[in-house]
Amino acid sequence: MSGFRRIVSVVCVLALASAVGACSGSKAKEISAESNVYYEIFVRSFADSNGDGIGDFNGITAKLDYLNDGKPAKGNDLGVDGIWLMPINESPSYHGYDVSDYEKVNPDYGTLEDLKKLTEEAHKRGIKVIMDLVVNHTSSQHPWFLDSAAGKDNRRNWYMWAEDQGREPTGSSAAGASEAWHQKNGSHYLGIFWDGMPDLNFDEPEVRKEMIRIGKFWLDHGIDGFRVDAAKHIYEDLATDKNKRSMDKNLAWWLEFRQAMQQSKPDVYIVGEVWDATARVGPYLKTMDSAFNFDLASTLIGAAHNENSSNLGFTLSRIHEFYNKSSDGKFVEAPFLSNHDQTRVMTALSNNLDHAKTAAAMLLTMPGNPFIYYGEELGMNGTKPDENIREPFPWKRTPGAPEETTWEPAVYRGDGSVSVEAEDESPGSLLNRYRMLISWRQMDAALRSNVIGEYKVDNTSVMVYIRSAGEEQRLVLHNLSGKPQTVPLAVGKSNPVKYANIVFTTDERAELANDELTLPPYTTVVLKP
Incomplete structure (x- = not known):
C-alpha cells in the first residue's frame, strides 16, 4: 500500500461515511x-x-x-x-x-x-x-518586426516607432523596464520589457x-x-x-x-x-x-x-x-x-x-x-x-x-x-x-465552487471560512500554528449554522465534541452541518 493510499484510508473513515457514503477504491462513481x-x-x-x-x-x-x-x-x-x-x-x-x-x-x-x-x-x-x-510583444527576430524595422509599408505600423508618431523616445516603462525605447535603423521602437521584445501596435x-x-x-x-x-x-x-x-x-x-x-x-x-x-x-x-x-x-x-x-x-x-x-x-x-x-x-x-x-x-x-x-x-x-x-x-x-x-x-x-x-x-x-x-x-x-464566506472566531492561530455550493455548506478551519487549538462552534447570531460533522481532516486526532473542535498542530479540517 502506497503512502497516499494509507492517508486516504484514514480520510475515508472520517469523511466519506458522513459525506458521500462508504469508502471503496472501486467506487469511482462516488468521486467527481x-x-x-x-x-x-x-x-x-x-x-x-x-x-x-x-x-x-x-x-x-x-x-x-x-x-x-x-x-x-x-x-x-x-x-x-x-x-x-x-x-x-x-x-x-x-x-x-x-x-x-x-x-x-x-x-x-x-x-x-x-x-x-x-x-x-x-x-x-x-x-x-x-x-x-x-x-x-513579439521577438525582435520575428519577420513582422524585421519588416517593420526595414520600413516596409505593409508592416511599418505594426510596431510603435517614436519618430513615426511624433513622440520623443524618452521615458521608462510602467512595466518596470529601465528604458522603454530602443534604437534600430535610426529610429526608436517601444519595448517595455526589453529590447528583444518590441511591443505590437494594437491601434x-x-x-x-x-x-x-x-x-x-x-x-x-x-x-x-x-x-x-x-x-x-x-x-x-x-x-x-x-x-x-x-x-x-x-x-x-x-x-x-x-x-x-x-x-x-x-x-x-x-x-x-x-x-x-x-x-x-x-x-x-x-x-x-x-x-x-x-x-x-x-x-x-x-x-x-x-x-x-x-x-x-x-x-x-x-x-x-x-x-x-x-x-x-x-x-x-x-x-x-x-x-x-x-x-x-x-x-x-x-x-x-x-x-x-x-x-x-x-x-x-x-x-x-x-x-x-x-x-x-x-x-x-x-x-x-x-x-x-x-x-x-x-x-x-x-x-x-x-x-x-x-x-x-x-x-x-x-x-x-x-x-x-x-x-x-x-x-x-x-x-x-x-x-x-x-x-x-x-x-x-x-x-x-466559486463561493467563500465569513465565519467569525476569536483565534489568530486559526484561519476559518465558509465554502458553499447551493445548499451545501462547509466550514474550513486551518490551525496555522505548531500548538493544538480549540475552536468553539456554538450557534450564535454571527454564526447561525451548526456544523456537526467532520467531512475531511489532515489529522485523525482532530475531534469535534460539545460544539468545540480540537485541532492538532498544523491541521486542516472541513466540517458540514
Missing part, C-alpha cells in the same frame, strides 16, 4: 472526475522523451498519469484536471516569451503532431490544456485581426484556452499604468478577443496576468474568465509563514462582490501560491514543511480554479535569477533518470528527498498532502 485544479508546466523542465536533456510534449504525454490518470478512485495521481503550458511557440529564448512564429511550436519541444497527441491524451483523462499566448487593425486569427488557429488545434501574458500592457502609457484611457483600450481589445474566441469555442477558458490592485483587476473580468489573484497569493504565504490568520472569508467575499458586478456574475477566481516569475513557495517559507502543507491546504480549499506551479507539490526550492525558479523537475532521487531534463544545472536539486520517487513512498510527504487535498475537491462540490 473534476477538481478544477490547474498545473503550470514549463515544458523545457518537466520531462524529456528523447534523451536530449530538454523537456518536450511527448515527455508530458508520458507523464500524464502522474497528473491525472483518468481514474478518480485509484488514488495515486495528483488529480489535476487542467494544464497551463508556458510558451510553446517558436522563440530564440529559453523561456519563449519572445515569439518568433505564432503558428509554429518550439522545435525543442516537438511537432504540432506531438502537441496534438498531448491534447488528445489529456482530454481522454479529463484534463484541459491551455497555453500561454503572448500578444503584447493597427491588422494587428488585432492577426492576433484573433492566431488564437483561433490554436483552438482549432485542440487547445482549450489561454493564459494571456501582460494583459494590462497592450496599450501602454509610459508615465503610469493607471491611465484610464489606456485601460479602456486594453479592455476593449480583450473583449473583442474573447468574443472572437467564443465564436470558435464557446467554453474557451481565458485567464489573464493582471498584476495589480483589486480595483484595477475587476474591470478585466468582463473581458476574461479569470485573473490571477496576486494579492491572495501573498496573503496565503504570509499567513502560513507567520502562523497568523486574517478574516480571509470576509475580505474575499467582499472582493468577489465587486468582481461579480464587474463580470456580470461570470468571473472565476484563480488563486495560486507562486509562478514562474516568483520565488518558489518552499524557499519563501524557509523550507518549513509544516508551513508548506498549510499553504497548500489554504490554496486548495480556495474558491475557483487553483493553479499549482510545477514542483510546488514536491517543495522544490528556487529564487531569482529566473532560471533557478524554472529548474528541471526531479522525478527520481538520483539525477540521471531518462525522463529528467538537464537543460539547466539544478542548483537546488539537494539530496533527492525532494523528488517524486522519494515523496511517493512517504505518507507524510508534501506530494501526498497535495494529492489528499485535491482529492477532497474531487469529492466535494462545495470545495470546487
Whole structure:
C-alpha cells in the first residue's frame, strides 16, 4: 500500500461515511472526475522523451498519469484536471516569451503532431490544456518586426516607432523596464520589457485581426484556452499604468478577443496576468474568465509563514462582490501560491514543511480554479535569477533518470528527498498532502465552487471560512500554528449554522465534541452541518 493510499484510508473513515457514503477504491462513481485544479508546466523542465536533456510534449504525454490518470478512485495521481503550458511557440529564448512564429511550436519541444497527441491524451483523462499566448510583444527576430524595422509599408505600423508618431523616445516603462525605447535603423521602437521584445501596435487593425486569427488557429488545434501574458500592457502609457484611457483600450481589445474566441469555442477558458490592485483587476473580468489573484497569493504565504490568520472569508467575499458586478456574475477566481516569475513557495517559507502543507491546504480549499506551479507539490526550492525558479523537475532521487531534463544545472536539486520517487513512498510527504487535498475537491462540490464566506472566531492561530455550493455548506478551519487549538462552534447570531460533522481532516486526532473542535498542530479540517 502506497503512502497516499494509507492517508486516504484514514480520510475515508472520517469523511466519506458522513459525506458521500462508504469508502471503496472501486467506487469511482462516488468521486467527481473534476477538481478544477490547474498545473503550470514549463515544458523545457518537466520531462524529456528523447534523451536530449530538454523537456518536450511527448515527455508530458508520458507523464500524464502522474497528473491525472483518468481514474478518480485509484488514488495515486495528483488529480489535476487542467494544464497551463508556458510558451510553446517558436522563440530564440529559453523561456519563449519572445515569439518568433505564432503558428509554429518550439522545435525543442516537438511537432504540432506531438502537441496534438498531448491534447488528445489529456482530454481522454479529463484534463484541459491551455497555453500561454503572448500578444503584447513579439521577438525582435520575428519577420513582422524585421519588416517593420526595414520600413516596409505593409508592416511599418505594426510596431510603435517614436519618430513615426511624433513622440520623443524618452521615458521608462510602467512595466518596470529601465528604458522603454530602443534604437534600430535610426529610429526608436517601444519595448517595455526589453529590447528583444518590441511591443505590437494594437491601434493597427491588422494587428488585432492577426492576433484573433492566431488564437483561433490554436483552438482549432485542440487547445482549450489561454493564459494571456501582460494583459494590462497592450496599450501602454509610459508615465503610469493607471491611465484610464489606456485601460479602456486594453479592455476593449480583450473583449473583442474573447468574443472572437467564443465564436470558435464557446467554453474557451481565458485567464489573464493582471498584476495589480483589486480595483484595477475587476474591470478585466468582463473581458476574461479569470485573473490571477496576486494579492491572495501573498496573503496565503504570509499567513502560513507567520502562523497568523486574517478574516480571509470576509475580505474575499467582499472582493468577489465587486468582481461579480464587474463580470456580470461570470468571473472565476484563480488563486495560486507562486509562478514562474516568483520565488518558489518552499524557499519563501524557509523550507518549513509544516508551513508548506498549510499553504497548500489554504490554496486548495480556495474558491475557483487553483493553479499549482510545477514542483510546488514536491517543495522544490528556487529564487531569482529566473532560471533557478524554472529548474528541471526531479522525478527520481538520483539525477540521471531518462525522463529528467538537464537543460539547466539544478542548483537546488539537494539530496533527492525532494523528488517524486522519494515523496511517493512517504505518507507524510508534501506530494501526498497535495494529492489528499485535491482529492477532497474531487469529492466535494462545495470545495470546487466559486463561493467563500465569513465565519467569525476569536483565534489568530486559526484561519476559518465558509465554502458553499447551493445548499451545501462547509466550514474550513486551518490551525496555522505548531500548538493544538480549540475552536468553539456554538450557534450564535454571527454564526447561525451548526456544523456537526467532520467531512475531511489532515489529522485523525482532530475531534469535534460539545460544539468545540480540537485541532492538532498544523491541521486542516472541513466540517458540514
